[in-house]
Amino acid sequence: MRIALDASGTDDAPHVEIEGALSALAELEDVSITLVGDEGVLTAALADRGVAVSDRLGVVHAPDRILASDSPATVVRRKPESSIVRGLGLHRDGEADAFISAGSTGAVMAASLFLLRPLPGVDRPSVATTLPTVGAPMILVDSGTNVDCKPRQLVQFAHLGSVYARDALGVEGRPRVGLLNIGEEPEKGDELAVETYELLAADSQLQFVGNVEGRDVIRGVCDVLVTDGFAGNVLLKFYESVAQHVVGIVKSNLDLRGIELDYEKTFSMLDYSEYGGAPLLGVNGLSVICHGGSTPKALKNAIRVAADAVRNDLVGDMAAEFADRTAAGPPAGSSATAT
Amino acid sequence: MRIALDASGTDDAPHVEIEGALSALAELEDVSITLVGDEGVLTAALADRGVAVSDRLGVVHAPDRILASDSPATVVRRKPESSIVRGLGLHRDGEADAFISAGSTGAVMAASLFLLRPLPGVDRPSVATTLPTVGAPMILVDSGTNVDCKPRQLVQFAHLGSVYARDALGVEGRPRVGLLNIGEEPEKGDELAVETYELLAADSQLQFVGNVEGRDVIRGVCDVLVTDGFAGNVLLKFYESVAQHVVGIVKSNLDLRGIELDYEKTFSMLDYSEYGGAPLLGVNGLSVICHGGSTPKALKNAIRVAADAVRNDLVGDMAAEFADRTAAGPPAGSSATAT
Structure with missing residues (x-):
């Protein structure tokens, strides 16, 4: 399975996200990860660690930044190139089986509702x-x-x-x-x-x-x-x-x-x-929301949470x-x- | 000052109440206490401890028991001889400067509202x-x-x-x-x-x-x-x-x-x-509510809380x-x- 990970979400992005992703890849053999964020920044950060982009670790470019001043409700329309909107788009279009973000909870919620839609009932x-x-x-x-x-x-x-x-x-x-x-x-x-x-x-x-x-x-x-x-x-x-x-x-x-x-x-x-992230329940897709202050361990566990949810x-x-x-x-x- | 203490309130009444009252009397020189409850039971329990009724430690007879099945709203009318109604009556009539109970919170609340009345506003x-x-x-x-x-x-x-x-x-x-x-x-x-x-x-x-x-x-x-x-x-x-x-x-x-x-x-x-009891704020009187599981120390502190409130x-x-x-x-x- 492939999981799209917002690489611009935590307070110390993208380092926390990359460390979390690398731990998860080492632990979860059936998981591939797509880092969604600024391609230049991500490529450089991976190179610093001597890690190459591979089948299991991809990068998708999403240059827009969501700011605290952005209204969550307008993010999909105004920031289509943000990591949240791009990542959720990958999931909606079947290019990823789940999406994980430690970015603005309001923005992830609003974009998930808009792009994935609530389940009937x-x-x-x-x-x-x-x-x-x-x-x-x-x-x-x-x-x-x-x-x-x-x-x-x-x-x-x-x-x-x-x-x-x-x-x-x-x-x-x-x-x-x-x-x-x-x-x-x-x-x-x-x-x-x-x-x-x-x-x-x-x-x-x-x-x-x-x-x-x-x-x-x-x-x-x-x-x-x-x-x-x-x-x-x-x-x-x-x-x-x-x-x-x-x-x-x-x-x-x-x-x-x-x-x-x-x-x-x-x-x-x-x-x-230990619990890492929490999925948004009731939408037609898998969007896992993490703390902005997440550690690499928390993100690794969020990836595990998402992988379990896909499997189940x-x-x-x-x-x-x-x-x-x-x-x-x-x-x-x-x-x-x-x- | 004189404080009326419901002696039938705690799960282990009247022993907890009596111990709490005796500690308070030893500590607070300007405080007198009226125990409100079954006179026979109280007199015997005091005698067991070798304590005599005095100017500073009185007993007022209140034989009725408030049961879990009693609706708090009807307590004043149906249980006038309960320790809660008698004790609050002593306070309302100026025979005590405050009332303390670890009995049914609902009953104390309802009786306090009825007997003391809310403050204007x-x-x-x-x-x-x-x-x-x-x-x-x-x-x-x-x-x-x-x-x-x-x-x-x-x-x-x-x-x-x-x-x-x-x-x-x-x-x-x-x-x-x-x-x-x-x-x-x-x-x-x-x-x-x-x-x-x-x-x-x-x-x-x-x-x-x-x-x-x-x-x-x-x-x-x-x-x-x-x-x-x-x-x-x-x-x-x-x-x-x-x-x-x-x-x-x-x-x-x-x-x-x-x-x-x-x-x-x-x-x-x-x-x-440490904090013992909590006064019901906003009524025209001083009714202090304690946990049913209060210890003697908690009741002593509730008496201190009430005494402070009277002084202030x-x-x-x-x-x-x-x-x-x-x-x-x-x-x-x-x-x-x-x-």
């Missing part, structure tokens, strides 16, 4: 983020892509997350779906949560395990945690920072006493770069999930989704 | 929780009391939190108010956040420092963090659990290697019981803050609050 594609827990990792959907969601959109997230949990995390059978909420009982929460609870409980395609409170998130009580992107994003960003902070307290304390600890190993559970036909599985929903007719209680 | 009283950060502690308001809030209600939370930060945390001048959001720019977030941002920025009584993302919470970038109770509660409960979890990882790792660490001291920053005239200061708002007329942009 999906109102709002969503980025699913994998969160470490005490048990197995958990899919958080939505983690910041969509705010002001409707109940039926959260139900769609539950389906997208379920397919992803099966394909990416290897969950057997029906993944356990939880609803992020502020109490255990069905009537707890805001209007969105109360209405979503009803719809999830009535959806026979899902294994709904009920409300999940903030304190239960870390316990790994579900495989897919469904929420609006506002609370999801607060949770995600807070998680990362508080874990780092507590590890920092430990480190400064032990350093003072001369005690060494293998922090990377001890806290590997908290290491986000994640996009086909999502399309089938929503085709089944349509075929089954509206679930009981779906009239409430019109609110 | 306050739509929804709110529980303010003190969160530890890398810097100074921070007031999170709302932390789960109110969901589906309107922008103008979040602005009221900002005022309530500002008064509390001055009176309880000793912040000088105008406390820094941040808005919990999923991006830094004013246009980021959901509708509620975008509209609230405008109102906060236009409110000359407040020192608004802008949006605060999940990753910034722990950094202590503001004194008052304003949000709807849904995101606030998710954040609060998650904080507690993830900190415990990371500390647990450290402990099991160091235990295996025979390394001892004073966890209580090392992680004192993360110790919620928190209720008078809140009333003055809202009187100033009314006198100043509606702030610019307040028409948007009608949404």
